[in-house]
Amino acid sequence: MLDQLHRTTGQERRRRPRASALIAIPAEPALSYNRRPVTAFRKGMALSRIPPADLRWRVDPGRLVDEEATRTAHSATLDRLVNSLSQAVADNSPARGHIFVRGHAASDRGMLLKSGLESIRPPRRELHDYCLVHNFVYPDRPRLLRLPAGSGRKLRAALGEINRFIRDQLESALEARPIRNRLQALSDRSDAEMRRLTGPLEKKLKPHGLVLVREEVGQLVRLTVHVQQTGRVITQDDLANLVAKGQVSPEEFEQIRTVIRDAQPQIRKLTDAINKTWNHAHQLRGRLLRAETRRLLADLAQPVLRQFADPGVKEHIEAIIADVLEKRVDTPTAHLADPELLYSINLVHTAIDDGLNLVHEHAPTPRNLGGTIDPSWLENRRSVASFLGVRGGSLLTANGGFLVIDAEDLLENPRSISLLRNALTNGMIGIEPPPDNSSSPAISLRPEPIPIDARLILCGTQRHWQRLQQEYPEFIGLFAAPIDIPDSIPRDAAGVTWIAARLRDAAERVHSAPISDEAIAALVEQAARMGGRNRLSTRMGDLLTVLRTAAVLAGGPESDHVSAVHVHEAIDRMRPLRPVSSNPHFETSGFPARQHQLGQVHVCGLEPDGDRNYGQLIRIQASLAHAPDTRIAFEGADQAPGSEISIRIESALAHSMRMDKSIGLHALISCGSTSTGTAPRTGGALILGSVLALVSRLSDIPLRQDLAVIGSLDSDCRLTPVEGINARIEDCFQIAQQSQTSGSPGVIIPTIQREELMLRPELIQAVRNDLFQVYAAGNLSQVLEMLTGASPGHWRDGKFTADSMFDRARKRLTAA
Known part of the structure; x- marks a missing residue:
């Protein structure tokens, strides 16, 4: 059918x-x-x-007064927001006190949040600078220094002077006349002792036209017998060449070789004795240079240690001095890293004590939130990781204050949600290198975790809140009940004048032509159309779009102000007719x-x-x-x-x-x-x-x-x-x-x-x-x-x- x-x-x-x-x-x-x-x-x-007459609610432009009393349309919402923000900054636990501001993106969500943050007075709390330094024992585990707020830059500058001295002036300082004279005295005593040891053998060889020569080979001394011939000293190989040319007889050559063979046991004993003397002299030279280096560096470090009483600073300076004494005194240094790179500090976070710390993160990727590790320099065409390449993220920058993120942006980065959940729950952030990157550092660094003390403010809609509840319940558990920002207010006299005042303020920021009362009234009527029954929409983003378009339309030579005609034309352009x-x-x-x-x-x-x-x-x-x-x-x-x-x-x-x-x-x-x-x-x-x-x-x-x-x-x-x-x-x-x-x-x-x-x-x-x-x-x-x-x-x-x-x-x- x-x-x-x-x-x-x-x-x-x-x-x-x-x-x-x-x-x-x-x-x-x-x-x-x-x-x-x-x-x-x-x-x-x-x-x-x-x-x-009933087909359109109208506003009388002459009654749009701008009174301060009319700016309290959101007073109840603002009070709730300020109360939540005050409780958040007073809570010492990073796992609590986080806020979700729920409202339409075009509403007064941003304005109310800004007003609420300006209204609170953060409690006084101890702030810190966080620095990373090279770990001389475990180079892949940079050490963390926690300093009073504002001390990080001072420490970096002070250590920079010491590091530049090590690089540019230490060698010349060790060549000063008093040190040079002491080194020369050590050398002279060593030479005298070696001459005393070799004197008897030299006398024994002299009648045969032979000379005992001392040669330095690295850290060793070698004794060889040379031949004095025709007023000059030549080697045994040179003497063999003279025999071949007929300038020296074979009999004479054989007699010389016999003498040399007979002297070999004594030469070996003398070589051992001379090497002991030589090594002892070299050790004395090293001790002298290291003692002078330690004295010089200790004198330079003393003001720094007096200024920074932190044990970590003292430990780091002592580690620098120990590394210099081990690797940069009386040894080649061309293959070593620049002291300013190796001995410096990386100021990962600087605390600013000038009121409420507020950070807006518009791209909440794991790298931007948690930080990353970049290659510090190139060595043999290969990127090398260093503690200097560690970069803190916005979560660390917001320490002591608030980190504001749009929920829409955060939901596009699921790894960021996991990072925030772990960091806020544990009160620590571990900075890691970026994964699977062709330019990733050659060494996988794992810096010491850094304490965080930031409160998170998420701004989103009801849809965002529900999605977070469904997909990330553990993360949403960090937040208290959301603060709802209404996207409309009652369509009464207070609401009308409040919207009008907001629009006038916005017109000044847009730097448009002067705007008439009739144009403001037309915009308020558009807010009534958007708001619904007896309501005025507070989606200022949409109203500002109309205002900007109207300002552009009023920019022609025939207009000297924004009129209601321009506003109506802007509204029509935003919603063109369809055939x-x-x-x-x-x-x-x-x-x-x-x-x-x-x-x-x-x-x-x-x-x-x-x-x-x-x-x-x-x-x-x-x-x-x-x-x-x-x-x-x-x-x-x-x-x-x-x-x-x-x-x-x-x-x-x-x-x-x-x-x-x-x-x-x-x-x-x-x-x-x-x-x-x-x-x-x-x-x-x-x-x-x-x-x-x-x-x-x-x-x-x-x-x-x-x-x-x-x-x-x-x-x-x-x-x-x-x-x-x-x-x-x-x-x-x-x-x-x-x-x-x-x-x-x-x-x-x-x-x-x-x-x-x-x-x-x-x-x-x-x-x-x-x-x-x-x-x-x-x-x-x-x-x-x-x-x-x-x-x-x-x-x-x-x-x-x-x-x-x-x-x-x-x-x-x-x-x-």
Whole structure:
């Protein structure tokens, strides 16, 4: 049977349907439809019509006073925020006191947070500078120095002087005359002792023309016998060459070699004795140089040690002196690192004691939050890691204060959430090198963890809070209950003047042309449109966008100030009009002319387009058949509606017709947009339109087509509010204009949303000229009365008014 319904509905879209072709219920005798007098209907429509003055809430520019008393619209929220911030800074545990400020990004979230932070007075607490220094025992584990606030730079400067002395002046200082004289005396005594040892052998060799020569080979001394020939001393190899040339006889050469061989045992003993003497002299030289070096460095370090009583500083200076004495005294130093690099300090964090420490991190990556380790220098074309490459992150920078992060940015970095959770829980941050990087340091450093004492402030929306709760429950456990920032305030005199004052302040910051009171009033009216019923939006980001655009428009040569015209034009540019496009499923598109159709109604849904929403005119048609159970099918929507939609439609029909049992109806609901080619979305508009079309089909009473219905239905068949009421009305008006609809088309809206109306001036003028109308209805019966021109019927004594719409529909359902 449903297949037959599909075929029937397909034919309906190709030609104007007949009422008898749409209903598969056995024909009944025609019922006369007793309409009430036209004058009464027109009177009811007039009462339901919303007058032009009520279509837009207006602000009197002359009453926008700028009083300080009007700047307290958020006083209660600000008090809660200040109280939470004060408790946070007073709490000494880094695992507690963290704050989540919950509100829309364009709201006053940032302004209130700034005001709250300016209002608190942080308690006095001990602040520290944190420095990393080279660990001479375990080079891959840099040591941490904790100094009083402001001492880090002083220590770095003091050590810098010592390090430059070691690099540039130590060698020349050890060559001073007193030290040089003492070294020369040591050398002279060593030479005298060695001459005393070698004297007897030299006398023994001299008659044979032989000379004992002392040669230094590294740390050793070697004795060799040379030959004195023709007034000069030559080696034994040179003497062999002379023999080969015939200048020395072989006999003479052999006698010399015999003497040398006989002297070898004595030469070996003398070599050992001389090496002992030589080494002893060298040791004495090293002791002297190291003693002088220690004295020089100790004199330089003494003022530093007096200034910095920290044991870690003393230990580091002693380690520097020990390393210099071991590696840089009386030994080559070309292969060693620059003393300014090796012996310096890395000031990872400097505490600033000038009020509340506030850090905003706009890119909360693990590197930016926790810090990183960069290569310090190149050695043999290879990057070398050093403690100097350790960089602290914003979490360390915020020590003693607050770190502010946007939750949207943080959720894009899951590793950052884990880093924050561990660091805030433990009160320590361990800085690590970046993972999997081709330029990563050759040595994997693990600096000593650094204490942190920062409070985290996350700014986000309800969606961000829920996502953190679901995905990171341990992290969200660090926060107290979120502080909610409302995105609207009451639309009263205080709220109006407060918004106006904020806008004037913003205009000064934008450096725009002078802004008129009328322009401020237009912006306040835009805040009312954004805020909803009796509310003013505090999404200053959106209002500032309008203000900036208006300022640009006012920048031409014909304008010397920002006017209300510029503001309205800026608003129009932010939401450009869309042309009406045809739908191939319908013969006509746009807003229909004034006529009546059976089982067909027009509603206005909401169609998203990027960051904007547009009203979408939707034509809904109903065809039906009687059956023992209820089954409602749909076609034309963007996705198949679920069973919940069918149940709500059935419930609304049963409630409106006072039926306790199942209505037993097979129906096909066909829908499509007449203003765009986009399939309608399922929702409240589809439910309301389906109920209206089904009642029309069941009662065999056509509905007026030039009125689009806006709203949804609750379980008691009352019209309920919908999102974007102003956009829906304005887009229906635009569609009617572009379609050049004759007569006086209009819309029917929920009565409860009358106070939300903030319609464009051109639409209000069209209402004044009777070219467009806006009606208000409170329930389904009132909507049907406007669409048919007669009351749908009243329930009395167990039945509806005879021959009324509900009476005819109910009889049709109970006929089988």
